[in-house]
Amino acid sequence: MSITTLIADDEEGPREQLRAALARLAPDLTLVAQSANGVDAWDDCLALEPQLCFLDIRMPGLSGLEVAQRLAQLAEPPQVVFVTAYGDHALSAFEAGAVDYLLKPLEDHRLEQCLQRLRARLPVATATGGGASAQADLDPRADRHAGQHPDPHPGQHASTGMTAQTLELLRQLLPAHRPPMRPIQASQGREVQLIAPEDVLFFQSDSRYTRVVHRDGEAWIRTALKELLADLDPHLFWQVHRSVVVNSRFVASATRLDENTMQLSLKGSAEKLPVSRQFQGLFKGQ
Numbered sequence: 001m002s003i004t005t006l007i008a009d010d011e012e013g014p015r016e017q018l019r020a021a022l023a024r025l026a027p028d029l030t031l032v033a034q035s036a037n038g039v040d041a042w043d044d045c046l047a048l049e050p051q052l053c054f055l056d057i058r059m060p061g062l063s064g065l066e067v068a069q070r071l072a073q074l075a076e077p078p079q080v081v082f083v084t085a086y087g088d089h090a091l092s093a094f095e096a097g098a099v100d101y102l103l104k105p106l107e108d109h110r111l112e113q114c115l116q117r118l119r120a121r122l123p124v125a126t127a128t129g130g131g132a133s134a135q136a137d138l139d140p141r142a143d144r145h146a147g148q149h150p151d152p153h154p155g156q157h158a159s160t161g162m163t164a165q166t167l168e169l170l171r172q173l174l175p176a177h178r179p180p181m182r183p184i185q186a187s188q189g190r191e192v193q194l195i196a197p198e199d200v201l202f203f204q205s206d207s208r209y210t211r212v213v214h215r216d217g218e219a220w221i222r223t224a225l226k227e228l229l230a231d232l233d234p235h236l237f238w239q240v241h242r243s244v245v246v247n248s249r250f251v252a253s254a255t256r257l258d259e260n261t262m263q264l265s266l267k268g269s270a271e272k273l274p275v276s277r278q279f280q281g282l283f284k285g286q
Contacts, residue, residue, distance in 0.1 A: 002030040003122065006048065008041035008064065009056040009083065017106055018054060018083070025108060026115050038062030042070055043226040046242045046278070050078050052118065054102070057084040061230040069170050070234060074278045079118055080166060099166050178233045184212060186219035193219055201269055202246040203228060203237075215268065238282060240264065240275045254283035 005022065009015040015034055022029050032048045035041035039061035045053065053071065055064035062070075064082055071077045082101040084091055094101040100114055183194040195214050204211040205225035212219045225245060229237075232245065239245045252265045254275065262275040262283070275283070 002028055003052050004032045004048070004050040005029045005052045005054070006033045006035060006041065006044055006050040006078075007031065007054045008035040008038065008044075008059065008067065009054075010037050010059045011056075012036075014056070014083070014104055014106075018102075021106055021108060021111055025112055038064065038067045039226050039230055041067050042229065043242070045071060045074075045078065046239075049076070049278070051122070052081070053078045054081045054083055057082055061227070065170055065174055066234075068166065069174060070239070072167060072170070073282060075281045076278065079121065081114060081118070094169070099169050181231050181233065184219075184221065186212060186221050188219065195219065197232070197237075198247075198249075200237075200247055201250045201266055202244060202273060204273075205243045213269065213271070238279075240273060240279045240282065242276065244273050246273060256280075 007015055007018050007022075009018070015036075019031060019034065022031065029052065032050050033041075033044040035044050038055075038059040041053070041055065041059070041064075042062060044050075045067075053067075055067055057064045059067075068080050068082070071080065080100070082094065082099065083104065084094070084101060085104045091101075091103075100117060102110060102114060181197040183196055184200070186193045186195060195212060199215045201213045201215070203225055204213070208222075209220045210223055210225050210228065212221060225243065229239065229245065236248055237245050238248050246264060246266070250267045250269070252267045254262055254264050256262045260277055262280050264273040264275060266273065
């Protein structure tokens with residue numbers, strides 16, 4: 001089976017070097033995306049659902065660690081390999097935590113060793129003809145049933161495709177608290193409306209604009225949803241669909257309509273929001 005793969009690095013040179021090395025050493029990998037920053041990497045992962053991601057640690061928008069933290073909450077997260085340089089503050093933690101990583105500049109023998117470890121964790125996926133059953137064997141799920149209560153700690157479960165060492169590393173390296181987000185500025189004719197982030201119920205994007213629904217009404221802004229994500233606290237604002245981010249404090253309930261369909265009811269709003277398959281694990285009964 002071909003293993004779908006994403007490379008994320010904000011520098012074209014290292015990105016191309018890794019692409020060429022994978023083409024030479026791992027013909028069983030199919031490159032589905034080359035992302036130039038962390039924001040695009042996250043969005044590409046949602047759109048393409050790769051099985052394997054090579055994430056540069058230092059990228060604008062979202063760092064590789066922040067992208068990995070978000071990937072960990074997905075129902076079927078990919079395997080992650082971090083890419084870093086000598087002297088990076090995270091390197092000692094990688095070495096101590098037995099986390100998959102590569103050093104720049106890349107060396108073929110190190111990449112081959114990394115690929116061997118990855119293949120050992122993907123024995124069924126690489127030996128079968130692929131499809132949904134192969135993906136299920138690659139990343140089995142013990143419980144996909146949804147209840148009424150959002151999980152307060154998304155992504156911290158044994159069912160994730162990432163190793164326990166990787167999740168522990170993310171907890172150690174990522175800051176526990178983010179700086180306060182600045183007010184959202186929405187143009188209303190000649191007026192610029194300032195909206196406090198904590199008053200936002202949800203964000204919803206279309207092809208050009210992002211709709212901001214808040215306590216006192218709604219507004220439209222030109223900032224793309226994927227760009228807003230870099231400033232939002234992921235513990236408070238949960239992405240539940242590629243086009244929807246919800247303030248978890250306003251979630252009243254999650255209802256499963258059928259095996260693949262879930263929707264959210266919100267406090268203070270009659271609207272129902274869709275939850276895509278990859279994010280349904282955020283909502284589990286207790």
